[in-house]
Amino acid sequence: MKRKNFLLILCIGLSTIIYSQSxxxxxxxxxxxxxxxxxxxxxxxxxxxxxxxxxxxxxxxxxxxxxxxxxxxxxxxxxxxxxxxxxxxxxxxxxxxxxxxxxxxxxxxxxxxxxxxxxxxxxxxxxxxxxxxxxxxxxxxxxxxxxxxxxxxxxxxxxxxxxxxxxxxxxxxxxxxxxxxxxxxxxxxxxxxxxxxxxxxxxxxxxxxxxxxxxxxxxxxxxxxxxxxxxxxxxxxxxxxxxxxxxxxxxxxxxxxxxxxxxxxxxxxxxxxxxxxxxxxxxIIKKEDIFEFYTDKFRPYGDLGFVSQFLKGKTFASDEEKVKAVYYFIRHKFFTNYIEAYVFSEAKIMNAFNYYGYNPILFNKEEEFVRYFAAFLKNEKIDYEILIGSNRYNGDISKLLLESNAEFVLKVKTENPIYIESFNHYSTVNIISSQLEGINAYALKVTDQKHIDDIETTQLPKSNYKENNTSDVIDLTISDDFSTINVLKKSKNLGQNKLDEQGERLMFYDYVYQDYEKYGSLSVLDYVKKKKDKDRYEKELDALILNLKEKQKESFKKLSANEFSLELEDYDFKIVNNGRFGKGDAFEMDESFKINKDLIKKAGPNYILQIGKMIGGQIALEEKEKIRENSVFMSYPRSFSDAITLKIPEGYSVEGIESLNFDVVNETGGFTSKATLEGNLLKIKTMKFYANNFEPKENWSKMISFLDVAYQFSQGKILLKKN
Known part of the structure; x- marks a missing residue:
């Protein structure tokens, strides 16, 4: 059935010998x-x-x-x-x-x-x-x-x-x-x-x-x-x-x-x-049920040999810095350290895990990570709490019914508290899942870094729109014959915006080799002793990465084409910084491409440039969407800043920049834009932000006010008039 695309899957997920129904x-x-x-x-x-x-x-x-x-x-x-x-x-x-x-x-x-x-x-x-x-x-x-x-x-x-x-x-x-x-x-x-x-x-x-x-x-x-x-x-x-x-x-x-x-x-x-x-x-799962159920499940446990070796000879300005350093170390030691081996195996180049001699998978569940990190904190005599919440789309923690809906965050009680979750390849200390930000949660109180002896209701921290920011600097140059526009774009992403971009864009070679160098780890090929085998594996790996980079480039091109709703040519990119080591460590990327006649149209001796499109696609609300019966649940507060510079072609002047100026701001968010002419440079600065991750339905009309002007800007045009 097309409407639901019923692909019914059995709960145990088994596929075996098909037999007929009589x-x-x-x-x-x-x-x-x-x-x-x-x-x-x-x-x-x-x-x-x-x-x-x-x-x-x-x-x-x-x-x-x-x-x-x-x-x-x-x-x-x-x-x-x-x-x-x-x-x-x-x-x-x-x-x-x-x-x-x-x-x-x-x-x-x-x-x-x-x-x-x-x-x-x-x-x-x-x-x-x-x-x-x-x-x-x-x-x-x-x-x-x-x-x-x-x-x-x-x-x-x-x-x-x-x-x-x-x-x-x-x-x-x-x-x-x-x-x-x-x-x-x-x-x-x-x-x-x-x-x-x-x-x-x-x-x-x-x-x-x-x-x-x-x-x-x-x-x-x-x-x-x-x-x-x-x-x-x-x-x-x-x-x-x-x-x-x-x-x-x-x-x-x-x-x-x-x-x-x-x-x-x-x-x-x-x-x-x-x-x-x-x-x-x-x-109903009461607070007391949570306490009884998880008390024994979170006893500190784990072999800290690798962590002790990492810490040997190192000094830190504070426990806070030590906790962060160990988090990123175990992210590598028990995860990114093995990603290249998985790549080798998936590509059928070789069974790379034969070279490690032990099972590389340490944490199959979040609880295992919590227990291991708790063991490190206990060993270092650093106090902590274990926070138990549920994703915002499930409702409040008081309605928790299913264990599968429970999520865990460690709150490390350093001078400036640290919040951490189980890791992935780009996880960052003090950036927790957006679905857990601001929620009510249960805090398991831990004494002596090992005994859970109490539980109380608490609230997880919530980021603001300034922390979750994407800043784009875009330079536009029109070709002499006005057939193309050359675009140079520099992007900088922070907070939850950064996590979104990293999850969509990073490939293993964008961070694995950096981790090897940072932590002195060996690559898979370093384990191969026979030169003949090593040369063959290296050749196959290089070919694989080359192929993946081509696909990555094509994927990035499509992402940018969709962002601007334009056809792009001569696309290229460079990841300047992968942003994996700290909340303030931005994910940065440079892009260059050409836009053909989609953006500029000839009008007699003049040209019309749809410059508003350069802030990317904006929400075009249908009339039926403007009537809302439900509250507004967004992933997280966020902001988007654009600084666009257009070099005005020699022999032309620009008209219509006044139509690009907007200023709508209220407690739900806003959109502002300012266009100025400085010599032969048209400079446009825009800022769009969503102030909160939730708005009651009564505030929907206030959101509409800035969403509408953002869309109006995106449709904005200027006239390049022949002098």
């Missing part, structure tokens, strides 16, 4: 699912002008234990009335993963099966069952065409997923998080959860979704304690995607996780948030 099995499922479906076909008058309306959206999860196995079944059943041609087109095709399988998984046998059922109900009541076996196989997915679909039709379909695992004493199913609303209205939304004995449930609904209720099954004998829970919603309005919006914070939603533990001893080994009894549902 026709009889399909018929049984058809009777089971369609036989119980309601027959409503009329929609409310208020939704007559919608593109489509869900008559029914039903989701049914079942976790049970046949014999010694455990079984998982999910049925998504949707019944939708198509009211215009756009909806007909959206539902003219279903796509889904090929994931029927049978295989051995550890000590268990895993059998998984997926079934799709589709039927069309015509306005006169005629039902046409689509043959779901007539699929077209493409790579790793199946594609099913839905023929003869027309306006007014009802398409009634289900996705049935079943997974049976062999003997398991302890198993954590993947957590489920879902929004009730769809892009079309829903007349009837039904949710059902079925479980049996030894399945432990975390479940809660949010933002107006009904609470889960247990149904009375009236079973005389219920040795396995079969349980059925459900909630239902009627007349759910549609919710179209919109800019700067967090659905799980404001829309009706639910989250749950099911854990299986066969006996009491396995319950104790579950290492997960679970209720004390299997026949109860845990819906």
């Amino acid at each position: 026709k009889k099995d399909n018929e049984i499922l058809n009777d089971l699912i369609w036989g119980a479906s309601n027959n409503t076909v009329e929609i409310p008058e208020k939704w007559k002008n919608e593109s489509a309306v869900f008559l029914l959206k039903s989701i049914d999860y079942t976790y049970n234990r046949p014999h010694n196995s455990i079984e998982y079944t999910r049925i998504i059943h949707e019944k939708i009335k198509l009211l215009d041609q756009a909806a007909v087109s959206d539902y003219s095709e279903f796509k889904y993963k090929k994931n029927n399988s049978y295989r051995s998984y550890g000590t268990s046998i895993v059998k998984s099966k997926f079934t799709l059922g589709v039927k069309i109900i015509k306005p006169d009541g005629t039902e046409i069952i689509v043959d779901s076996e007539k699929v077209i196989e493409e790579d790793d997915q199946n594609k099913l065409a839905i023929p003869n679909l027309e306006k007014g039709d009802i398409i009634d379909y289900y996705f049935h997923t079943n997974v049976i695992m062999g003997e398991n004493d302890l198993y954590h199913y993947e957590p489920v998080e879902d929004i009730v609303n769809e892009i079309y209205p829903i007349m009837d939304y039904q949710f059902v959860l079925n479980t049996e004995k030894d399945f432990f449930i975390l479940f809660n609904t949010f933002n107006g979704a009904p609470k889960l209720k247990e149904e009375d099954l009236n079973l005389k004998k219920n040795r396995d304690r079969v349980r059925k829970y459900s909630f239902n919603m009627k007349d759910v309005d549609k919710k179209e995607s919109q800019r700067w919006f967090y659905p799980f914070v404001e829309l009706p939603s639910y989250k749950f996780q099911v854990n299986f533990a066969r006996t009491g001893k396995y319950e104790k080994r579950a290492y997960a948030f679970i209720p004390k009894e299997a026949d109860s549902i845990k819906s």
Whole structure:
């Protein structure tokens, strides 16, 4: 189905031997699912002008234990009335993963099966069952065409997923998080959860979704304690995607996780948030639960031999400087030190890990990093706290339900507190994830650098728009024949803006060899003793890097072309500084390119230059976007500064610069621009900023005021008039 591009993947992610679904099995499922479906076909008058309306959206999860196995079944059943041609087109095709399988998984046998059922109900009541076996196989997915679909039709379909695992004493199913609303209205939304004995449930609904209720099954004998829970919603309005919006914070939603533990001893080994009894549902994770759960998980632990060797003979002006230095060292020692080896292996040049003689992967989870760094802090007698929060798009920490939603930050209590997270190749001390900035969190209080003995609520720091800045200096020179404009651009990025750019642009060779030199590490080729082998590997690596650099250059060119919405020629770039060693260490890059006739147009003896485009694309709000019902959630406060210099061609003067001057600033942000003429140089300075990472919907009109003028500037033109 084009609208959702249903690529359904089993929670355990296994791909194995495909086997066929029998026709009889399909018929049984058809009777089971369609036989119980309601027959409503009329929609409310208020939704007559919608593109489509869900008559029914039903989701049914079942976790049970046949014999010694455990079984998982999910049925998504949707019944939708198509009211215009756009909806007909959206539902003219279903796509889904090929994931029927049978295989051995550890000590268990895993059998998984997926079934799709589709039927069309015509306005006169005629039902046409689509043959779901007539699929077209493409790579790793199946594609099913839905023929003869027309306006007014009802398409009634289900996705049935079943997974049976062999003997398991302890198993954590993947957590489920879902929004009730769809892009079309829903007349009837039904949710059902079925479980049996030894399945432990975390479940809660949010933002107006009904609470889960247990149904009375009236079973005389219920040795396995079969349980059925459900909630239902009627007349759910549609919710179209919109800019700067967090659905799980404001829309009706639910989250749950099911854990299986066969006996009491396995319950104790579950290492997960679970209720004390299997026949109860845990819906809230309290501060006390967090304390109890994480107290033992964060005991300092790790072999500090490499750190001690690094620190030997070094002196630092403060503990703060020592902590930063060690963080960047272990980022290299246990991560960037092995990236080149991964490159060798992925490119099939050689198995580079053979030269290291031990498993290079030290931190598979964030908790492992926290424990290791805590061990270093304990060894150095530096106080710290462990902060536990959740990404802003999940809602406040008080609504935390799933362990997978927990995030960790170390607060090192130096004179100027240091905040650090587990590392990646460009992570920086005191720049935490933007999704954690300013959130409420739980602080695990640590005494003697090892004992967690208390917990309290705290707040993580938040950056400001000046810290998260991108500054561009752009020089424009028009060719003598006015056919091209030569552009030199110097960019400097700080804060969260820097992290975005680094994540999108840095390749391994942009930092790995710098790290080798800084820390005296050996490259992979340094381990190779045979000259013949070394020469061959080096040649292959050089060829690989050359190819990657070409692709990197093409990628950068596309990024800049998209930024300016222009075609670029003769593109080149240079990373001046990768910005990986400190909050104030900027990511800097130089670019040069030519723009042909897209930017300048001849007008008689004169030329019109669309100079406003040089600040990059700006948001063009549609009228429907200017009416907002929800709060504004942005990633982080940020700012963008541009200094543009245009050399006016000899024999020409410039007109229209007054139209490039704007000044709109309020508490939500602003856009200012100033154009001046200094001799034969037109100089333009602009500044756009978003003051906060959140605005209540009442402030949306204030944001519109500066967003609109920024877009107006980007459309600005000047006239180069022939003297």
